[in-house]
Structures are given as structure tokens and as C-alpha cells.
Amino acid sequence: GESVGLHLPTLSVQEGDNSIINCAYSNSASDYFIWYKQESGKGPQFIIDIRSNMDKRQGQRVTVLLNKTVKHLSLQIAATQPGDSAVYFCAAPNDMRFGAGTRLTVKP
Amino acid sequence: EAQVTQNPRYLITVTGKKLTVTCSQNMNHEYMSWYRQDPGLGLRQIYYSMNVEVTDKGDVPEGYKVSRKEKRNFPLILESPSPNQTSLYFCASSLRPGDRGRGWAGANVLTFGAGSRLTVL
Numbered sequence: 029g030e031s032v033g034l035h036l037p038t039l040s041v042q043e044g045d046n047s048i049i050n051c052a053y054s055n056s057a058s059d060y061f062i063w064y065k066q067e068s069g070k071g072p073q074f075i076i077d078i079r080s081n082m083d084k085r086q087g088q089r090v091t092v093l094l095n096k097t098v099k100h101l102s103l104q105i106a107a108t109q110p111g112d113s114a115v116y117f118c119a120a121p122n123d124m125r126f127g128a129g130t131r132l133t134v135k136p
Numbered sequence: 137e138a139q140v141t142q143n144p145r146y147l148i149t150v151t152g153k154k155l156t157v158t159c160s161q162n163m164n165h166e167y168m169s170w171y172r173q174d175p176g177l178g179l180r181q182i183y184y185s186m187n188v189e190v191t192d193k194g195d196v197p198e199g200y201k202v203s204r205k206e207k208r209n210f211p212l213i214l215e216s217p218s219p220n221q222t223s224l225y226f227c228a229s230s231l232r233p234g235d236r237g238r239g240w241a242g243a244n245v246l247t248f249g250a251g252s253r254l255t256v257l
Contacts, residue, residue, distance in 0.1 A: 069251075071228070071248030074247075
């Protein structure tokens with residue numbers, strides 16, 4: 029079965045609002061996680077990663093939070109823009125498996 | 137430009153007609169993998185290769201073959217395609233998955249190709 033999965037298949041937000049995409053994992057041995065973004069008609073692309081010795085990692089408008097106690101990580105996008113509309117995947121490189129993804133739609 | 141190149145990008149074929157989807161990477165990556173993406177099912181791994189001449193089954197290998205004779209190429213072969221293999225296929229590569237040495241985190245990041253949409257009638 030899947031070792032990583034996403035809570036919601038779709039998420040719709042208003043432009044300018046913050047977005048939160050969640051992901052749960054089951055393998056306690058997972059020590060590294062990656063978030064990918066897949067825009068329509070393209071392959072997934074790396075956004076941000078986090079090691080298990082960290083609780084939080086920030087990028088330009090993205091932040092990933094890791095809660096090892098409940099095996100949960102989230103991707104937060106600040107001031108969501110239309111260009112953020114895509115499917116987002118979390119992945120644990122331990123087994124190179126992906127969840128089904130969350131489709132983020134940004135409303136103007 | 138560092139990239140993973142897949143061909144063809146689009147293909148319509150008929151049941152039973154053998155086809156090959158090529159994948160090539162120019163980053164000297166050791167690890168390569170094939171995924172299929174279907175609505176509601178996300179990315180499912182078909183086959184992967186840790187290095188030249190080393191290939192292993194993923195979660196959905198039935199009906200597919202692969203080979204890794206050279207480091208840069210990892211073709212996906214459908215010997216006798218069937219309609220249930222209609223899907224969007226992605227090839228991906230990374231430097232060294234499972235590497236826990238210095239700088240290991242980046243070695244696990246996958247670079248994906250643009251995808252190959254295959255329709256089997």
C-alpha cells in the first residue's frame with residue numbers, strides 16, 4: 029500500500045489567501061520528504077524538501093512543516109497566486125512512492 | 137540544459153502492437169524510474185533501475201518491460217499493449233536514491249520528463 033497519502037483530493041482558495049496542503053505518512057523510518065508540483069501538461073517538479081531532523085523549512089512563499097509525532101507534514105503557500113494552480117504531491121524517497129495528489133485551484 | 141527526455145510525447149496505437157517509449161537523461165543520474173498516472177490514482181511506479189543492468193519491479197509492472205544497458209537510457213517496452221495500458225507515462229531520474237552520504241538529500245530529488253500520453257485502442 030501507499031506509504032504517503034494526501035488528506036484531500038482538491039483544494040480551492042481565493043487568490044491572495046494562504047493555502048495549506050496536508051500529507052500523512054506511515055513509515056516511521058522515513059527521514060526525508062519532498063514536495064512536488066505538477067502543472068497541467070507537465071511532469072512533477074521539485075518545490076521543497078525537509079529532513080526529519082527539522083520541524084520547519086521555508087522557501088520563498090512556501091513553508092513545509094513536519095510533525096513526526098503524528099507522522100504528518102504540510103505544505104503552506106503564502107499569498108496564493110493563479111500560477112500556483114497545480115497538483116501537489118508529497119513523497120518519501122525511502123520508497124519513491126507518491127500519494128494521489130491534491131489539486132489546488134486558485135480563484136481570481 | 138539538465139533534463140529527462142521522453143519520446144513519443146503522444147501515441148495512439150492498437151491492441152497487440154509492440155511499442156517502446158524512450159527515456160534519456162543527461163545528468164549522469166544512477167537512478168531511473170517509470171511511472172504511470174491515472175485519474176484518481178496518482179503516480180504509480182512501474183519499474184525502476186538503481187544503475188546500469190540493475191532493474192526492479194515497482195507496484196504495477198504487469199505488461200511492461202524495461203532495460204538499462206546504458207546509464208542515460210531507460211526505455212519502457214509494451215510487448216503487447218492492451219487498452220488498460222492507456223495512460224500518461226512519466227520517466228524520472230535522480231542522482232543516488234537512498235544515498236545517506238554528504239549532500240544526500242538532493243541526491244534523492246527526482247527530475248521528471250514531460251510525459252508520454254499513450255492511447256491503446
